[in-house]
Amino acid sequence: MTDLLKTSLNRRTVLQAATVGAVGISPALRAAVYAQGSDAPEKKEVRIGFIPLTDCASVVMASVLGIDQKYGVKIIPTKEASWAGVRDKLVNGELDFAHVLYGLVYGVHMGTAGPKKDMAVLMSLNNNGQAITLSKKLADKGAIDGPSLARLMASEKRDYTFAQTFPTGTHAMWLYYWLASAGINPFKDARAIVVPPPQMVANMRVGSMDGFCVGEPWGHRAIMDGIGITATTTQDIWKDHPEKVLGTTADFVKQYPNTARAVTAAILEAGRWIDASLANKNKMAETVADKSYVNTSVDAINQRIMGRYQNGLGKTWDDPNYMKFFNDGAVNFPYLSDGMWFLTQHKRWGLIKDHPDYLGIAKQINQIDLYKQAATAAKVSVPKDVMRSSKLMDGTVWDGKDPKKYADSFKIRV
Numbered sequence: 001m002t003d004l005l006k007t008s009l010n011r012r013t014v015l016q017a018a019t020v021g022a023v024g025i026s027p028a029l030r031a032a033v034y035a036q037g038s039d040a041p042e043k044k045e046v047r048i049g050f051i052p053l054t055d056c057a058s059v060v061m062a063s064v065l066g067i068d069q070k071y072g073v074k075i076i077p078t079k080e081a082s083w084a085g086v087r088d089k090l091v092n093g094e095l096d097f098a099h100v101l102y103g104l105v106y107g108v109h110m111g112t113a114g115p116k117k118d119m120a121v122l123m124s125l126n127n128n129g130q131a132i133t134l135s136k137k138l139a140d141k142g143a144i145d146g147p148s149l150a151r152l153m154a155s156e157k158r159d160y161t162f163a164q165t166f167p168t169g170t171h172a173m174w175l176y177y178w179l180a181s182a183g184i185n186p187f188k189d190a191r192a193i194v195v196p197p198p199q200m201v202a203n204m205r206v207g208s209m210d211g212f213c214v215g216e217p218w219g220h221r222a223i224m225d226g227i228g229i230t231a232t233t234t235q236d237i238w239k240d241h242p243e244k245v246l247g248t249t250a251d252f253v254k255q256y257p258n259t260a261r262a263v264t265a266a267i268l269e270a271g272r273w274i275d276a277s278l279a280n281k282n283k284m285a286e287t288v289a290d291k292s293y294v295n296t297s298v299d300a301i302n303q304r305i306m307g308r309y310q311n312g313l314g315k316t317w318d319d320p321n322y323m324k325f326f327n328d329g330a331v332n333f334p335y336l337s338d339g340m341w342f343l344t345q346h347k348r349w350g351l352i353k354d355h356p357d358y359l360g361i362a363k364q365i366n367q368i369d370l371y372k373q374a375a376t377a378a379k380v381s382v383p384k385d386v387m388r389s390s391k392l393m394d395g396t397v398w399d400g401k402d403p404k405k406y407a408d409s410f411k412i413r414v
Contacts, residue, residue, distance in 0.1 A: 062270035071262035107168030118250035129323025131219030146182030229312035264374035271325035337400030350414030
């Protein structure tokens with residue numbers, strides 16, 4: 001290791017130094033040139049908000065491992081209490097970027113999630129890895145999946161309450177899609193409430209809800225605590241679905257394009273490091289479990305990130321479609337069709353009144369060109385098409401080609 005590289009790493013821990021080769025921080029000369037040349041970030045220090053969830057890992061590890069320094073920035077991960085708080089701090093500039101719900105960014109841009117502000121999606125942070133949990137009380141009455149829940153709700157009439165994490169966010173859309181696929185109207189047949197992710201398990205413990213949709217580790221935590229069961233995973237709703245993104249405001253990208261590109265490249269490399277080996281995944285779990293980040297036990301995180309699932313009723317399985325942070329670069333491209341899908345669901349559930357310009361809005365928000373530049377810097381391949389095709393749990397195919405028809409095609413909608 002050269003003296004220059006030693007100097008560039010002196011802010012970080014032994015963990016970082018041991019990982020230099022794996023994340024590609026060498027050669028030091030390239031790092032120095034990048035950081036000091038015409039591509040130098042306009043801001044040398046950036047605050048990135050995150051919610052205590054496993055999928056904040058690539059943001060955290062980009063900082064902990066020192067990958068950010070390769071691109072001339074210092075990432076300061078900033079722990080936040082709720083998605084509403086993340087939204088407000090992004091909009092008012094207290095945060096430069098955030099690990100954030102895909103649908104939250106689109107909701108803010110459209111003015112359907114509080115203050116209206118032009119927003120930007122720089123990259124997708126992860127696919128898969130969320131879950132829908134039903135209370136143990138419901139499971140004891142036979143409600144362990146969508147159809148059995150629908151039967152119980154039809155036979156035992158009362159108010160049923162299900163929690164998601166933000167009105168326009170991913171968890172709300174997965175929950176509503178899953179309920180509707182079982183014939184349950186999430187607005188007419190049940191009550192939907194908003195609960196911050198770290199508070200889900202505590203609220204179910206005291207009987208505040210019948211079920212919830214949230215990111216890991218809180219689905220697995222409910223099983224470990226004996227208060228809930230996993231009714232489905234979100235990858236069973238939509239294999240390789242988009243989930244969290246690296247979000248910021250459009251103004252930030254315009255003012256600090258080099259910074260946006262550098263941070264995107266650094267987090268891309270961190271995602272590649274996480275997915276590179278089981279040892280890296282375990283190291284990541286040990287890191288993000290700390291009270292500074294997710295604040296839970298390592299064993300609440302390190303099973304499902306390997307695809308080792310249990311449902312709380314004795315069933316165990318290995319799921320190849322577990323949470324991915326890189327997957328040879330397939331995870332991170334900000335497909336226009338992914339953003340458009342959230343708009344179709346916002347229209348479906350009455351969050352927006354009229355059909356918007358689906359493609360035009362996605363082109364405004366998703367920073368395709370900037371992502372490609374960051375991917376080039378990080379030596380990550382990019383797909384040829386800005387759209388992708390996916391089949392969801394009910395057999396419907398989403399490819400972005402006719403969003404109006406798709407949004408209006410659902411039998412259950414507002």
